Every structure is written in structure tokens, then in C-alpha cells.
Amino acid sequence: MRIALLPARLSNRPVLEHFETTIRAKVRFDDHLDLLDSETLANLLRIFPDGAARMWAVTPGVNTGKWAKLEPGDPVAFCGDNKLHALSHVAALFQNEALAERLWGRDSKGRAWTNMFALAELRTVEIPVQEVRRAIGWQGDSSIPGFTVVEGDPAENLADLVNLETDIDYSESPASMRPPSAAAVPEGATDGIRETTFRREQRALKRRLRQLSTGRCALCGRAFPDQLLIAAHIKRRGQCTEDERKDLENIGMLACAVGCDSLFEHGYIGVDYGGKLLVSNATHNSGDIRRHVDDHLRDRVSPWWTSTREPYFAWHRTRIFQQLADE
Structure with missing residues (x-):
């Protein structure tokens, strides 16, 4: 890359x-x-x-x-x-x-x-x-x-x-005319062993967020079972300091797995100062995303916004939120 x-x-x-x-x-x-x-x-x-x-x-x-x-x-x-x-x-x-x-x-x-x-x-x-x-x-x-x-x-x-x-692909042939390539099947067993790091604070973060919330998504406000509410980092965890990762009351929010977590992660929605939800004009490129946003997110104010969480939301606004220049 x-x-x-x-x-x-x-x-x-x-x-x-x-x-x-x-x-x-x-x-x-x-x-x-x-x-x-x-x-x-x-x-x-x-x-x-x-x-x-x-x-x-x-x-x-x-x-x-x-x-x-x-x-x-x-x-x-x-x-x-x-x-x-x-x-x-x-x-x-x-x-x-x-x-x-x-x-x-x-x-x-x-x-x-x-x-x-x-x-x-x-x-x-x-x-x-x-x-x-x-x-x-x-x-x-x-x-x-x-x-x-x-x-x-x-x-x-x-x-x-x-x-x-x-x-992103800008190859000579239009995407609709390119034959799909076959995915390579791995040789040998499909399971393997890998050493990996893990997020030691993640369980504590989810527990603390459940205590602070009412079982609703911090963005769309809908109520979901616990397994469909994700402990999402407002500022990406990989960019957080150790102290920020341990700021359990402010660094994260519960975002639903049926749309809001991914939309926030990829910058299609953000949270402005005061809590008003921002909708990226990148949603214009997908009718399905736009309909989801219109049905559940547009003109909402997130009750999760506070002045102590604002620095994390501001980080997301200036780095992840997709504000495209006018076409």
C-alpha cells in the first residue's frame, strides 16, 4: 500500500x-x-x-x-x-x-x-x-x-x-464488465494458531457503558438486546493514549450493531458540538445508507454528548467524519 x-x-x-x-x-x-x-x-x-x-x-x-x-x-x-x-x-x-x-x-x-x-x-x-x-x-x-x-x-x-x-479501482474496464476472479482456497487445514494481543480494558468498558446507559444506542436512540450493542470507541482505540483507554466513562459509547456502529466507524455520521448528529454528504452515493440515515438518524441529538466527551467526538469529526467538498 x-x-x-x-x-x-x-x-x-x-x-x-x-x-x-x-x-x-x-x-x-x-x-x-x-x-x-x-x-x-x-x-x-x-x-x-x-x-x-x-x-x-x-x-x-x-x-x-x-x-x-x-x-x-x-x-x-x-x-x-x-x-x-x-x-x-x-x-x-x-x-x-x-x-x-x-x-x-x-x-x-x-x-x-x-x-x-x-x-x-x-x-x-x-x-x-x-x-x-x-x-x-x-x-x-x-x-x-x-x-x-x-x-x-x-x-x-x-x-x-x-x-x-x-x-478503490480505476482499472481500464468498467467494473460491470470484469469477470469475477475466483478466490484462492488455502491449502491444508482452515484453522490455524496465531499469537495476538487483546484489549484488556474492553470488558470493563462495556460493563461501565451498560451502567451509564439505558440499553439504547447512543446515536439512533433505539433499544436493543445487550448482544446487539457494541462498546464502540469514539476516538479510535489505536490512536488513544493509555490514560484515554482507561477513561471508561468518556472514551466510548454503546452503538447498535444494526447500522450505527459501522456508520460511525467509517465516518458516514458524526457528532457535533452539543450532540447534534452530523450526516456526511458521502451518504448521497448510496440510496440504502441514505434511507437508513433518514429513517433513524437525521436531525437527532445524541444524549451521550457531554463536554467531557467532546474532545473525543471532536477527534472523530476532524479525522474520520467524511465531509466531502462540493461536487
Whole structure:
């Protein structure tokens, strides 16, 4: 797995202008038909049939080798001003010096940003650079040094921190036309032995949450049998300190296993300051999720919110909740 860390310091006026005009506003292909070769244009239109995409790029030279490692579907994270502030996925890669010069001009060394990305969705977040560096195993708290491709376990850790999808497919053939591949059947016995860690505090957390609640889901408010109420961490356990994990009255909530636990875990819903439930505009992409949200969650206020739990809900809002930029 790979994640590209892209420098984009929005406090820098030219960078902000570029970000606004080619990321937030998108680039319309019709405006640049004179510079797009037929193969690249056909691929872009296949992925973006509405004729527009977000675009970003890096300069040639030392960056080219790192850029060439990337593939469609790889996540990207925009960093600047000591924080990670936006997330997306690579939909296509191509090199086009003339288009890059038209979109962004040239840098102080006279280089165009030739190595280009067409990007899919855009999600805004606000994650301090210190948390990003810890996730990828870097010491210190300084800014991310330029264009960086993170791979392997550090990339997995960062994806978990920011709730990044890692298996998006932008292959040449439409998904509906690809024959399903057969799953490999493991050789030998299907049971095996594995050493693993376990969550020593989890039983105590569930017991304490049952004592504090009324047997209802903290999000939808519906009553469920105990086995259908999950002791869910508001802030992901892997990102908690030992003291936070032991903060049994505030770190968790009971969320139902029939929808709310997964929707919260994957950022489709969140909890705002004061307890009002937030609904991600990512629910627009699925009619079934939207119907579930409309029936059980929209316009609700969670009674589980308190000022002492707010720091954990705020962590979820700024890292996990999927607030997509306007399409």
C-alpha cells in the first residue's frame, strides 16, 4: 500500500490560488482540448464522464521516481501549515508539460509541474502534523519535507488514522464488465494458531457503558438486546493514549450493531458540538445508507454528548467524519 503526501501550504497565496482553481473548482477538459492527447482524454472521460476532474502535480527530477510508484486508486494527502488538511485518491496519472504550464505556470527554477495527477473526491480534514509523523513512524514535529510516498505499515497506520479507503479501482474496464476472479482456497487445514494481543480494558468498558446507559444506542436512540450493542470507541482505540483507554466513562459509547456502529466507524455520521448528529454528504452515493440515515438518524441529538466527551467526538469529526467538498 502507498499514500502520497503532497505539499500544499495554503497560507502561501500562489499555492492557495492553484488549490482553489484546480482542486476545489476542478479542471474542465473542454477548456484544454488543444493540449490533451487523445489517449489521455479518453481515459479521463472514462473515469470522469462529466468532463472535469481535480488536478495536481509535482515537478520533474527527483520527484519523478516517486510519482512513478503511484497507481490509480492510491490515496493522497495534502499537507501544509503544520497539518494535513485534505484527502483524495489518484484516479489517473499522466505527464503534460504544456497543460501544467497553463494551469500553474512555472516555479522559481523555471520548471513546470509536469508529473500530473487527476484526483477523485476531496475530503477536508484537520490533523496536526505531529499525529501524521507518529503514524508513519517519523520523529519530531516539523513539517512534511516535500513530496513523499509512504509505503507498507506506515501507510496502513496513516490510512487508519484518517479513515482512508485503500482499494478503490480505476482499472481500464468498467467494473460491470470484469469477470469475477475466483478466490484462492488455502491449502491444508482452515484453522490455524496465531499469537495476538487483546484489549484488556474492553470488558470493563462495556460493563461501565451498560451502567451509564439505558440499553439504547447512543446515536439512533433505539433499544436493543445487550448482544446487539457494541462498546464502540469514539476516538479510535489505536490512536488513544493509555490514560484515554482507561477513561471508561468518556472514551466510548454503546452503538447498535444494526447500522450505527459501522456508520460511525467509517465516518458516514458524526457528532457535533452539543450532540447534534452530523450526516456526511458521502451518504448521497448510496440510496440504502441514505434511507437508513433518514429513517433513524437525521436531525437527532445524541444524549451521550457531554463536554467531557467532546474532545473525543471532536477527534472523530476532524479525522474520520467524511465531509466531502462540493461536487
